[in-house]
Amino acid sequence: MTDRIAAEPPASDTPSPADQYVGDPAVRAEWDARYADRGQLWSGRPNGALVAETAGLTPGRVLDVGCGEGADAVWLARGGWDVTALEVSGVALERAAGHARDVGVTVRWVHAALTEAPLPPASFDLVSAQYPALLRTPDAAAERALLAAVAPGGVLLLVHHAGMHTRQADDSGFDPADYVWPAMVAALLTEDWLVEVDETRPRVMPDGGAGAHHTDDVVLRARRLR
Incomplete structure (x- = not known):
């Protein structure tokens, strides 16, 4: 992480395509093209594991990592959470x-x-990453960024498609070895963390949207003790 995380990002409900993106332009272009190819990529409904795992949590500050078209972020905001997406x-x-x-x-x-995001460190009561496409690096930068964002007493909720990490690279260029999976994050947890859930379970299926064919989730929920 760099000193850019010290300042809180400004609140905005009107992002512009001309805003100052922070990150690899090629990654932005790849995902822009994927979204532009369809009028709506996802189902528009909050992810089932998020709904289930936040049922007993008191709303506070939440970071929605890889918010996509905003279904989770909007659902959380309607539930009283202060949402950064x-x-x-x-x-x-x-x-x-x-x-x-x-x-x-x-x-x-x-x-x-x-x-690369300008996020205040150790300040979110919940960090939610639902099926994130986080690129793997030798220094585990993405894994460490997830953990660094969680406030003491807060929860990291990481959900992904079960079995994806064992697949071989396919003709589309997708290689699971390029991405971060829940076990990689779990491996970095120290005695400062309590693992509350680490399991594979049937997925609550959305009505339509890309990814609807996946049937099982890996759910990692860990609480930062200090």
Whole structure:
């Protein structure tokens, strides 16, 4: 992490495609193209594991990592959470902001890669990463950024598609070895963390949207003790 995380990002519910993106331009372009290819990429419904795992939590400050078109961020905001939502795609952020305006909630949108984002450290009561596409690096930068964002007493909730990490690279260029999976984050947890959930379970299926064919989730929920 760098000294850029010291300042809190400004609140905004109107991200612009011309805003100052922080991160690899090639990654932004890849995800912009993916979103632009369809009028709506995801189901528009909050992720089932997020709904289940936050049922007993008191709303506070939450970071939604890889917020996409904003379904989770808007659902959290409607539930009383103070939401910061992070996304690399400007196309997705514009859709997310429109969704938030439509239902009358405020979300702080951050157009950046997780490892480059201007986020205040150790300040979120919940860090939610639902099926994130976090690139793996030798220094485990993305894994460490997830953990660094959680406040003492707060929770990291990381959910991913079960079995993906064991697949071989395919013809589309997708190679699971390039990405961060829950076990990699779990391996970095120290005695400062309490693992509350680490399991594979049937996925609560959305109605449509990319990824609907995946049937099982890996759910990692860990609480930072200090």
